Amino acid sequence: MKDNTKLFKALSDVNRLRILKALQSKTLCVCEIKELLxxxxxxxxxxxxxLKEVGFIIEEKDGKWSNYRINPLPGxxxxxxxxxxxDFWISDEDMIISDKKKIKALNRTKICSS
Amino acid sequence: MKDNTKLFKALSDVNRLRILKALQSKTLCVCEIKELLxxxxxxxxxxxxxLKEVGFIIEEKDGKWSNYRINPLPGxxxxxxxxxxxDFWISDEDMIISDKKKIKALNRTKICSS
DNA sequence: TTTACATTTCGGTAGTTAACGAAATGAAAT
DNA sequence: ATTTCATTTCGTTAACTACCGAAATGTAAA
Structure with missing residues (x-):
């Protein structure tokens, strides 16, 4: 039963929902998401x-970067x-649309070394 | 966005999930659910x-009793x-099955006036 | 091997949530 | 009108969660 509540708990935070939607449009590293949110x-x-523990996303190390993306094969x-x-679950699209714009403009090398 | 998280938050508590499943098998009053949980x-x-605020269930007053049941027409x-x-969302069935047995044995007049 | 830098872990804090018992409310029966 | 009894609201407490900055970790380049 713990499992069930964990799944819903993972979805019950605005920032985690935004992360999931963001990763659906692009693989991102921690500091890019930091910038977005x-x-x-x-x-x-x-x-x-x-989100990784629950199984929504996976981590891929690439040198000093940790890239996160949607889990392509959830168990x-x-x-x-x-x-x-x-999109069915997240009906309030305004913030998601604005996030999508921001994501396009993200520049990892610019943001992440300051 | 608040709405989305509220829906998932409602589902992220074991006791609320048990209530939902219980009400799917029978309309119940507060004190019967108290007994069950x-x-x-x-x-x-x-x-x-x-659960009522989010829209999962409805309340029907009947004298001094408040009967709760699954919302037949969710907006x-x-x-x-x-x-x-x-059943798809709640995969851990053990507790639910045991609840179902208890529900069958519930006797409102016995439990609720002590 | 030292430096640089992204990420993670740690310690602490403020806000939220689930729980309780007691007091307040509301509806029916005496 | 008073009593009875189910339910709700209130006040409180303990546990949990989201957040931050700082320190620790890990990797790659100098």
């Missing part, structure tokens, strides 16, 4: 850890169901 | 209030989707 990267890291059918119909 | 009825009342399509496939 305006959070400390320790906070972003925590959110990513949780749990429910994870798949959510990912395949995130 | 072994919680104070003030606590049960709070959970029911939340939100997502609520409908969850309700119609709760």
């Amino acid at each position: 305006n959070l400390a990267n320790s906070t972003v890291s925590q959110h990513l850890k949780l 749990d059918a429910r994870i798949n169901a959510v990912l395949n119909s995130l | 072994n919680l104070a009825n003030s606590t049960v009342s709070q959970h029911l209030k939340l 939100d399509a997502r609520i409908n989707a969850v309700l119609n496939s709760l």
Whole structure:
């Protein structure tokens, strides 16, 4: 039963929902997501850890970068169901649309070494 | 965006999930649910209030009793989707099965006036 | 091997949530 | 009108969560 609540708990935070939608449009590293959400990267890291644990996303190390992307092969059918119909679950699109614009303008080398 | 997280937050508590499943098998009053979950009825009342606000269940007053049942006509399509496939979302069935047995044995007049 | 830099872990804090018992509310029966 | 009893609201507490900055970790380049 713990499992069920964990899945829903992962989805019950605005910033985690934004991360999921963001990763659906592009693979991103921690500091890019930090820039998008305006959070400390320790906070972003925590959110990513949780989303990874539940199975929504995967991490791919690339040198000193950690790239996160949507889990292409979720073991749990429910994870798949959510990912395949995130737009259905997230009805308030305004923030997501504005995020999408920001994501296009993101420049990793510019943001991440300051 | 608040709306989206509220829906998932409502589903991210074990006792609320148990209530939803219980109401799918039978309309129940507060004190019957209190008996099922072994919680104070003030606590049960709070959970029911939340589930009602989000739109999962409805309340029907009958004298001094408040009967709760699954919302037969949810305005939100997502609520409908969850309700119609709760078994899909709740994969850990053990507790639910044991709840179902308890529900059958519940006797309102016996429990509720002590 | 030292430096540089992205990320993670740690310690702490403020806000939220689930729980309880007690008091307040509301509806029916005496 | 008073009593009875289910339910709700209130006040409180303990546990949890999201957040931050700082310190620790890990990797790659100098």
